[in-house]
Amino acid sequence: MEGAPMVQSNSLLAPHPDELLGSLLARRAWAAAHNPASFVKSMDLTRDVWSRDIDRSVNATFLEKFAEGLCIGRAQLDAMTVNSFLAQCGVPVQAIGFEPWITYVGLVQWARKRYGQMYCCRCLGAPDRYLRRDWRIATNWFCPEHSLLLQDCCPECRKPFTPYSNDELVLARCGRCAASLCGRESLSVSGCDLELHGHLERIWNDAFAGKPGPLCALYRHLSEVTARDPRFARAGEHWSYWRTWERAELLRSQEGRIMRLACHPSRGALVWCGYNRARDVREKPKRSTSMPTDPQVRAQLLLDLARKVRWPRRSRARVSQ
Secondary structure (H helix, E strand, O other): OOOOOOOOOOOOOOOOOOEOHHHHHHHHHHHOOOOHHHHHHOOOOOHHHHHOOOOOOOOHHHHHHHHHHHOOOHHHHHOOOHHHHHHHOOOOOOOOOOOOOEOOOOEEOOEEOOOOOOEOHHHHOOOOOOOEHHHHEOOOOEEOOOOEEOEOEOOOOOOEOOOOOOOHHHHOEOOOOOOEOOOOOOOEOOHHHHHHHHHHHHHHHHHHOOOOHHHHHHHHHHHHHHHHOOOOOOOOOOHHHOOHHHHHHHHHHOHHHHHHHHHOOOHHHOOOOOOOOOOOOOOOOOOOOOOOOOHHHHHHHHHHHHHOOOOOOOHHHOOOO
């Protein structure tokens, strides 16, 4: 089944409830007969927008221009980012840096070096194809709608899936070898995988409903397991950087723990632990890096800094008599 091009339309494409922001921009650009770079340029934005992970978070400036250009409210656009969903689940989020539960794509300019963007080959075969938010959450490894394993690369050349480059999303084909991304069916999942996914979905639903304890405890447990477990080839690297099938093996190995967290009678009252929160820079004023203008105060400051220096004592530096 070859990926047929999406039908162009002059009407505004409405966003799907679980669609990512970049997916909507790519679909709107295709409907307007533009490439993504020229489409954002019409909103008074540079093409550097696509060198950032806008599916993860968007700053206020971009959000305002997107809302004006797409004729969509800012709150609705902000809800189309992964950070907005994680914040509602009680996960600490920040604009840049490492964040829990997100798969990483390794953006370098327009290129994506890591296999963090997942997709379902059956979903990309639909006429109204788009990127789901769940395809960037590290606990997902198959499509619940079609019960097929998610892919993270081209089935032919094994290049990471780059949906916003060379119209890979709207054409459902690889930008390097032009192979169809929906032409090869992936493997079906077993009943055990469906049951495990049900437990994970219950934990996420509890977090979204204001009970983030089990989700936080699960994150801490998985991080401790993957720190040095010899069963995993990439132990030591954080598991959100792993390939899709590697994360699936990790979650299958911890099925008992996941089941206990999902079925705990008081799962909403678990101890809050496991996340490394980003320090809020507004709590304390920033330390001034400029030197004082008064020469006496500046000299005293330099003397105080010199007293704090501890020079190492080495035997070879001593002069023998």
